[in-house]
Amino acid sequence: MAKIKVNEINYYYEESGSGKEPLLLIAGLGCDISLWTAVLDKFSQNFKVIMFDNRDVGRTDYLTTDYSIEDMADDTVRLIRKLGYAKVSILGHSMGGAIAQMIAYRFPEVVDKLIISNSLVKLTTVSQVALDFAGKMRQFTTDIALPVQAIAPWIYSDDYLHFDNSLEQLSELMRKYPFPQRSDGYLRQLNALNKFDSSGFLHQIRHLSLIIAGSHDILTPLCQSQTMADHIPNSQLVVLPGSHMPLIEIPPLFTKTVVNFLQ
Numbered sequence: 134m135a136k137i138k139v140n141e142i143n144y145y146y147e148e149s150g151s152g153k154e155p156l157l158l159i160a161g162l163g164c165d166i167s168l169w170t171a172v173l174d175k176f177s178q179n180f181k182v183i184m185f186d187n188r189d190v191g192r193t194d195y196l197t198t199d200y201s202i203e204d205m206a207d208d209t210v211r212l213i214r215k216l217g218y219a220k221v222s223i224l225g226h227s228m229g230g231a232i233a234q235m236i237a238y239r240f241p242e243v244v245d246k247l248i249i250s251n252s253l254v255k256l257t258t259v260s261q262v263a264l265d266f267a268g269k270m271r272q273f274t275t276d277i278a279l280p281v282q283a284i285a286p287w288i289y290s291d292d293y294l295h296f297d298n299s300l301e302q303l304s305e306l307m308r309k310y311p312f313p314q315r316s317d318g319y320l321r322q323l324n325a326l327n328k329f330d331s332s333g334f335l336h337q338i339r340h341l342s343l344i345i346a347g348s349h350d351i352l353t354p355l356c357q358s359q360t361m362a363d364h365i366p367n368s369q370l371v372v373l374p375g376s377h378m379p380l381i382e383i384p385p386l387f388t389k390t391v392v393n394f395l396q
Contacts, residue, residue, distance in 0.1 A: 148183050223247055
C-alpha cells in the first residue's frame with residue numbers, strides 16, 4: 134500500500150501476486166480498488182496485479198478542475214512507467230474500459246493484451262440521465278447508501294438484487310466504508326465520461342482484445358460491446374449472464390474468462 138506522485142497528483146496504488154506477467158486493473162466511475170475484492174485473489178495467483186484509485190476517488194487526490202478520459206489515460210501510463218513497467222495487460226471495467234481504450238489508442242506500445250469489461254463507445258442518453266440523477270442525490274444527502282440504491286437497478290441484475298437482501302447489504306457496506314467518494318469527485322468523473330467517444334479510433338486498436346459484456350446490462354448495453362467487437366480488428370466478444378457487475382455477481386466465471394484469455 135503506497136502513494137506515488139504522477140502529474141502532481143498523489144495516486145494510491147497496490148501491487149500483489151507472484152506471477153511474471155503484469156496485469157493492470159482500472160476501475161469504473163465512482164469505484165476505487167475495492168471494486169476488485171472478489172476477483173483479486175484469483176488474479177494474484179496468476180499475474181502480478183497492479184491496481185490504483187483514479188483521480189477523485191478512494192485515497193488518490195481530489196482535484197478542483199474538470200478533465201477528460203484522455204487526461205486519465207495519460208496519467209495511468211505515467212503511473213505504469215513510474216512503477217517500472219514497460220508493458221502491461223490491461224483490464225478496464227466500465228469507465229475503466231474507456232480509459233483502457235484510450236491507452237491502447239494513444240500508447241499502443243504500453244499494452245500487451247486488452248480486456249474491456251462492460252464498457253462503452255459513447256454513453257447513451259438514458260445512462261447519462263441515470264448517472265446524473267445518482268450524482269445529484271450525492272449532493273443532497275449525507276447517506277451514501279441512497280445514491281447507491283438509486284443506481285443499483287442499472288448495474289445489478291434482478292436475480293442478484295433479489296437474493297438474500299443484497300441491496301441492503303451493499304448499502305450497509307457503503308455506510309461503513311472508510312473512503313467514500315465525495316460528490317464533487319463523482320461529478321468530475323462523470324463529466325469526463327460524458328465527453329468520451331471512441332467510435333473514431335476503435336479500428337486503430339490492434340491489440341489482442343477481449344470484450345466482456347453482460348447479457349442484461351442496462352447501463353452499458355450489449356450493443357455497445359458489439360460495436361467494439363465489430364471495429365477492433367483483433368478482438369473477441371464474450372457475453373456473460375447478468376448485468377453490469379459480473380466481477381461482483383459471478384466472480385468465478387469472470388476470473389475464468391479473463392485468465393483463460395490472458396494465458
